[in-house]
Amino acid sequence: QAMKDDAQADLDEAMPAVHAAVEALGALNKHDITEIKSFVKPPTLVQKTMEAVNTLLGEKPDWETAKKVLNDQGLIKRLMEFDKDNVEAKISKGLKKYINDATFTPDQVAKQSNAAKSLCLWVYAMDKYCEIAKHVAPKKAALAQAEEALMETMQQLKEKQEQSAKIEAEVAKLKAHLEDSQEEERSLIRQADQTKKRLIRAGKLTTSLADEEARW
Numbered sequence: 001q002a003m004k005d006d007a008q009a010d011l012d013e014a015m016p017a018v019h020a021a022v023e024a025l026g027a028l029n030k031h032d033i034t035e036i037k038s039f040v041k042p043p044t045l046v047q048k049t050m051e052a053v054n055t056l057l058g059e060k061p062d063w064e065t066a067k068k069v070l071n072d073q074g075l076i077k078r079l080m081e082f083d084k085d086n087v088e089a090k091i092s093k094g095l096k097k098y099i100n101d102a103t104f105t106p107d108q109v110a111k112q113s114n115a116a117k118s119l120c121l122w123v124y125a126m127d128k129y130c131e132i133a134k135h136v137a138p139k140k141a142a143l144a145q146a147e148e149a150l151m152e153t154m155q156q157l158k159e160k161q162e163q164s165a166k167i168e169a170e171v172a173k174l175k176a177h178l179e180d181s182q183e184e185e186r187s188l189i190r191q192a193d194q195t196k197k198r199l200i201r202a203g204k205l206t207t208s209l210a211d212e213e214a215r216w
Helices: 002-027 030-037 044-057 063-070 075-080 089-099 106-110 114-215
Strands: none
Touching: 002 075, 002 114, 030 063, 030 114, 044 063, 044 089, 044 106, 044 114, 089 114, 106 114
């Protein structure tokens, strides 16, 4: 449980940024998207923002492709439901050229397009989550291995307990059978003793009768 809590604590560190990015995306409307895609030649940071967005979405990082992405009516939902837990290493690596660009920050992007700032915030949030997830991955793997080992141990324990219960039941059965046999033995001994006593009394009676007959 401690390993699981440790891994979750690391991931939770990135969640405020993720929630803030999702909130920013939720504030975007059709007009904001139209504002971005209306650029024939977009400002440098707006273009970089869309290139970064495209990179995460697995699309070509160019403006023509960016306009197609922006034309997607379900874009906001696509970004909100983005599978941040399974971003390929090459995509995460490709994103770094934007993240490491000192001019590419949400505040700087906002100077050229406030709508693009929300997308920039999302890019940064996804990058932070991916970075933390990368460090958490070995912990998750170790946790999965530990849980698997625990399940195997618990299964072995269950089998041993079932075997033990079976042996105990067999011992109880044999004990009960032994007690029945011992009781039967005691009963036979009592019967034999009673029979012996009857025979002795009968013998005495026969002797007495024989003596009586002799006197007659």
